[in-house]
Structure formats: C-alpha cells, structure tokens
Amino acid sequence: MFNISTLKDFVVMNNSVSGSLPHDLCHRLPNLEKVFFYDNKLDGNFPADIGNCTMLQQLRLGRNNFTGVIPQEIGNLKHLEILRLSINSLTGPIPPGIFNMSTLKEISLASNYFSGNLPSDIGTGLPNVEELLVGGNKLGGNIPDTISNASKLAFLELSENLFTGTIPKSLGNLESLLLLGLANNHFISDPSTPELSFITTLTKCRQLRTLAIAQNPLVGVFPPSIANLSTSLESFDASGCKIFGKIPGGFRNLSSLFSLSLSNNELTGPISNIFQNWTNLQRLYLSGNMFEGTIPDELCHLRNLGELFLRDNRFSGPIPRCFDNLTSLRIILLNSNNLSSNIPSTLLNLKGLLVLNLSSNSLSGSLAPEIGNLKVLTQIDLSKNTLVGHIPHNFGDLKDLTSLSLAHNNLQGSIPESFGHMVSMEFLDLSSNNLSGVIPKSLERLSFLKYLNVSFNTLEGEIPNGGPFGNFSARSFINNHALCGSPRLLVPLCNSSTFRRSRTTTMHVLRYVLPTISLIILITVLFIVFKRYQNKKTNPPAVTEDSLPLATWRRVSYYELLQATNGFSESNFIGSGSFGTVYRGTLQDEMTIAIKVFNLQLEGAFRSFDVECEVMRNIRHRNLVKIISSCCTIDFKALVLEFMPNGSLEKWLYSPEYFLDIMQRLNIMIEVASALEYLHFGNSTPVIHCDLKPSNVLLDEEMVAHVCDFGMAKLLGEGNSLTQTITLATMGYMAPEYGSTGIVSTRGDVYNYGILVMETFTGRKPTNEMFAGEMNLKSWVKESLPHAITEVADAALLGEKKESFMVKISCISSVLQLALDCCAESPRERKDMKDVVVTLTKIKEKFLKDIGRTQSLYL
Helix, strand or coil: CCCHHHCCEEECCCCCCEECCCCCHHHHCCCCCEEECCCCEEEEECCCCHHHCCCCCEEECCCCEEEECCCHHHHHCCCCCEEECCCCEEEEECCHHHHHCCCCCEEECCCCEEEEECCCCHHHHCCCCCEEECCCCEEEECCCHHHHHCCCCCEEECCCCEECCECCHHHHHCCCCCEEECCCCCCECCCCCCECCHHHHHCCCCCCCEEECCCCCCCEECCHHHHHCCCCCCEEECCCCCEEECCCHHHHHCCCCCEEECCCCEEEECCCCCCCCCCCCCEEECCCCEEEEECCHHHHHCCCCCEEECCCCEEEECCCHHHHHCCCCCEEECCCCEEEEECCHHHHHCCCCCEEECCCCEEECECCHHHHHCCCCCEEECCCCCCEEECCHHHHHCCCCCEEECCCCEEEECCCHHHHHCCCCCEEECCCCEEEECCCHHHHHCCCCCEEECCCCEEEEECCCCHHHHHCCHHHCCCCCEEECCHHHCCCCCCHHHHHHHHHHHHHHHHHHHHHHHHHHHHHHHHHHHHHHHHHHHCCCCCCECCCCCCCCCCCCHHHHHHHCCCCCHHHEEEECCCEEEEEEECCCCCEEEEEEECCCCCCHHHHHHHHHHHHCCCCCCCECCEEEEEEECCEEEEEEECCCCCEHHHHHHCCCCCCCHHHHHHHHHHHHHHHHHHHHCCCCCEECCCCCHHHEEECCCCCEEECCCCCCEECCCCCCEEECCCCCCCCCCCHHHHHHCEEEHHHHHHHHHHHHHHHHHCCCCCCCCCCCCCCHHHHHHHHCCCCHHHCCCHHHHCCCHHHHHHHHHHHHHHHHHHHHHCCCCHHHCCCHHHHHHHHHHHHHHHHHHHHHHHCCCC
C-alpha cells in the first residue's frame, strides 16, 4: 500500500481548492520536494512548520489568499531553488533567511503587503538568483549597492513599493539583466547633474529588454548616452518622471522598441527625426507633455503601430493624411491639442480602429460619410471643435459603438433616425450644436444607453418616454425651447390637439381597414381547420412518442412541450437555424430544456431531423450537446436537448456585452477539437459534422463547449474514408473539395475547424465584407504570420497590460499557425483531430507557464 509520507511532489494548480494548508504539513510529508498550489483559493496563515520540509526544492503558493507572516524557519530550506508566493496577503518583513539561500534561483514575493528594507548584503547571499520579484509591496529604503553581486540576475522587479534614494549605478554591472522594474516608487536622480545619469550605467546591460522607471520624481533630462542602451530594448516606460527638455536624437537607435511611454512629463520641442528605425513599434505614448509643431508624416512609417497617444500637448497643423498607412492602428488619441483643418478622409479608412478621440482641437469642415466604414469602432469623441454640416446617417452602421460625443460644435440638421441602430450605445452627447427637428423615437431601442445630452440645441416636438428615456433628467434636454413632454423634465406638456388629430385619423383608418383584415383572418382560419380535418381522415393521429428507442431517454409529449414553452411563445424563443426554431422550456419537474422545432415546410427538414436522430442515437461525449428525447407526430417534429445557459460561441464573439479572454477561447477550441476527435475516431462508424461554426458551438454553465446541430452530418460506412453529398454547408467554412465536388471526409471537418479557430481569435467572420476577390479569412491570416499578428488578432484579446503583450502575441501566433495547418489546400496535408488536440494542449500549457511568469513581474 502507498505510504503517503514518502510523497515527493504535491501539485494542485489552477483549480478552486479552498481552505487552509495543515499547520503540520511538513511533519506529515517530510520528504516533499515540490509543493505547487499556485492559483487556488487557499487562505489562512502560511504553514508554520515549513522549515521541516528540509528536502524542499520548489515552493509555489502564488495567487491564493494566504495571510500572516512567513515564519523565520523558512531559512532552514537549504535545497530550495524556487520560491513563489506572489499575489497573496502576506505581511511583515521578509525573513532575512530568504536572502541567504545560496541555492535560490527564483524569488517571487510580488503583490503582498511586505514591509521593511532589503538587506544591505542582498547580492552576497544570493549568488545564484536569476529572478527577484518583490513588486507591489510596501518595501522601503534604498536599493543596496551589493545587488550587483547577484551576477546571474536577469529579472529584477521592485515596482510599486516605497523605495527612496537614487538608482544605484551598480545596477550596470548586472550584465545578464533582461528586465528592470523600478516604477511607482520615490526614486530621485543624482542631484549633482541635470542628466539622468543612471541611464548611462545601464548601457552596460547589453541584454536589457524591459526598462520601467515610470512614476518616480526623478527630475532631469535624458542624457545623450540613451543612444547606447541595449539594441534589444523592447519596452521603455518613463512616464510621470518630471523629465524635461527635448527627446534626444539617440532614441532612434533603439530599433527593437515595441512600446515607448514618455507620457505626463515636461518634454518640449518637435518630435520629428526620431522614428525612422522603429519598424517594430506597436505602442507610442507621448501624452501630457509640451510637444509642439506638426505631427510628422514619418509616423506613417510605423506600420505595426497599434496605439498612438499624443493628447494634451501643443501640436498644431493638420492631421497627417498618410495615417491610412497605419493599418494596425486600434487607438488614436489626439485630443487637447491645437490641430486645425479638416478631418482627413483617409483617417476613416482605418477599418480596424477601436477608439478615436480628436476632441478639444480646432478641427473644421463637415463629417465625411466614410465614418460608416469604421465598423468596429467602440468610442468616438469629436467634441469641442468647429465642425459644421449634418450628422451622416451611416453613423447607424456602427453597431459596436458604445460612446459618441459630438458636443460643442456647429452641427446642424436633424438627429438621424439611424441612431437607433447603434444598439451598443451607452454614452451619447450631442449638446451645444445647432441641431433641429425631433428627437427620434428610434433612440428608445438603445437599451444600454446610460447618458444622453441633447441640451443647447433647437430641437422640438415630444421627448420620447420609452426605453432608457425614463432614466434621464431635465439636464439632458435644457435650452431646447420647443420640446414638450413629461413635467418632470421641466418642459411644457405636449399640445393635446395633436393627440385628438392623431386619434381621429386612427379611428378613420380602423373604420375601413379593420373589417377587411377580420375577413382575411376568418378565411385563413377556416382553411387551416379544413386541411387539418382532411389530414386526420387520411392519417389517424399518431401516438406521440420518442422516435429514438433508447431506454435512457425520457418520454416527452407534444403537450408537455407546449406547456413547457408557454405555447411556444416569443418570450421563450432562443434562436433559429437552417431547418427550424429553438425554444427554451421548463418541464413540470423544473428541468430546463431546449426544444428544436423543425419547420416541416422547408425542403430538407424531414431529412435533417432523421439525420440528427441517426447520428445522435449512439454517440455520447462531454463536448457534444446531449439529446434528452425527441417528439414526432404527423405534422410536428422536435428534438429535446440539454439547455446551454451561456448560449452560443457566436454570441460571445460578436455581442458587445460579452467577452472571452485567450484562455477561455483556447479551452473552447480544445473542447471542440475533442468533440471532433471523438466523432472521427471514437466510433465504429466515423461521423462528419459538415457544418462547424460559432452558432453550432454552445456553452454550458461552466463555459464548457458543446458541439450541436448534426442536421448536415454524414456517416462513413465501414471501410469508407469519404463520401459524396449534394448538401451545401455554410459558405466560408467548407473545405474546397466539398464546395467543388461534394466529396466530404473527416479532413473536411478539419478544414472547417481551422476556419472556426481563425474566426475565434481574429473576431472576423469568413463572410465579412472585407473579404472579396482572392482575399479571404485564410489568406488574410496567412499574410500576417509571423510578423504582423496585431493586424489580425482580435484587439480585445491583447488588452492594456504591457507585461503580457508579447506572451499573448506568441500564443495567438501559434494558434493561428495551427489553424492554417488545418486549412491546407490538399486534404492529405491537413492534420487530423488527434494531432490538433495534442498541439493545442501544448500551446495552452506554454501560455499558462509564460503568462504566470510574466504576470508576477507586475510591470
């Protein structure tokens, strides 16, 4: 029998384990070498007897809720190489023994509440340390000069603490340094010189990739030696450091930069002649300075630029017309400058733009109708300019727009009725213009609208009272002298004569139209009754029963389904597909179900029902939607399915109120791949789905994916590897050989799956209007690999956290490469689903490892 006291590895990671660790853990398990409880919900004090685990080599307890202090006995662990306790609620000083463990290679204590100072001999006691991550605590004092004795140090993260004094020049002796995080402390520069002299010492760190000194009161100018920093430097954050003077030309030597932040300093002068070599730059943050002159055209050479922040400066002149070259741009903030001239129409060619802020400038001219090209925009602010003309009607095409401000301009004309199509709108400000006409009742459809301001215009007529209008106050409508409506809005009541005229007209219409409508309805009802009577004579009513004779399936009658769905009412409607409609229902035992009712008037509906019954008769898998029963009469056919409370993948990809992060999308794609692997290899008769798309992937309460809708599926007989069909799958997803010859195989499903993966990680449907001619989703993704992933990746996946940006890019790149391998032109060159599951699982494991390592750096 197994003796638990001999246990060496105790690993429970990335779960929801709660409670506390036993205080005598090491007494019970004295031979432990690895203890991994990373990312759980453990709480209580740190294990008191940790010093008794004398064989311990790795201790990973990060991302939990541990409290209290680390016992001094931790210094007894003479074999410990990795100590990771980040993201807990640990307090007190860090035990000195930790800084005297010569075996330690990785120390991560970030994001706790540790206090005190670093020991003066810190580098001497840690000769082998490669990572020292203590950011996000309450540590203070100076950085000891002896830190340079830790010559193997590659990652030094001290950000978000209370450190003081100057940045020691001895840091330049850390030749292996890859990351230096000093942000959000109280460091000052050497008072004997106006230059930030510590930068000169860091030029010896030739492998440095990340330098973060933001939010320190350094006060000084950049030295010319900035040109000699490591050419490997990828991220430089010096925002909020009270740096003044001009940006030295030496910055142009930092050719590997992908992120530069100098925001909220006191920098002056023009910004030209420094961007020539920055071909990799993706994020440029220069907001909140005193830069002047024009925005240089050379910015247009930064083809990978995704975010451009130049707000709160003194830039003047026009917006460069060449900005349409920046096809990777997702966010442009040029607000609060002195920009003039028109908004260039070329700017409106950036179809991937998410945020556009040009407010508080002197821009003139009218709004070009090309604004409707920016289909994925979520925020537009053009307020406080001198724009004139009418508001383009195609603003209504911007379905994802959540915030729009056109306030304080000279716009005229009416508020377009099409505004009611902007279904994601939460903030709408049209105040202080010359708008006239009525407030469109279509705005009542904007169910997410929380803020509306149309004050200081010349609007007239009745203020709508439906939808979100019940939540708005009088401040939303002041200084529109011809508006009327509810007294609570401090406007006159609407003229009652208008109501009387409307009522008279309505009665006139009803007098002549209503009898005609009634007659038509009566004839229709009589015809239906007659047809049903004929059917009953010809075919006696069938006994309602399950068409699939499996003993485990419960019997559900038509009348139970009728009762469960309240007569198949609209309030229970979930969605519709190629051959029918899906309703939500609740049976008498309170079981929630989904009912797929087939429209028997459609050609192919009978066959689709039969196919689904045949396919689902003998297959069971956790990632396939479970059929509970079926109901079949002469004129009614339905499948009773397991209800999926989180809806379809399509909803989560394209509805603005929903979002899936990278890990969720990876898990869903692995689960879909597992379902296909089972269909292709887990049965004596392989099943080909033939119509895999986001609407056919449903998510249960735990966000686990289930493949559904087998109405187009094919069964391969014994010995067959392919079959021929005339059934057409959804355009954009089908394999080339399927569309041209009708031949389907499991490899066709693999192609279909590859397209689904691309759509999931790019957020673009294969039927998107941008794909025309020879350009399709597959070729678009293929052209982006490996150097331009940001151009195709769903921008929402990349987020705002700089520390994980490159890890996410690497993961998405690997996923899209796998998708392309699935979509090889020749079926023989495509992977099979077994390989896909293995490859995706490895990508996920690598992502978890990289993201865990990076997040603990807390940049």
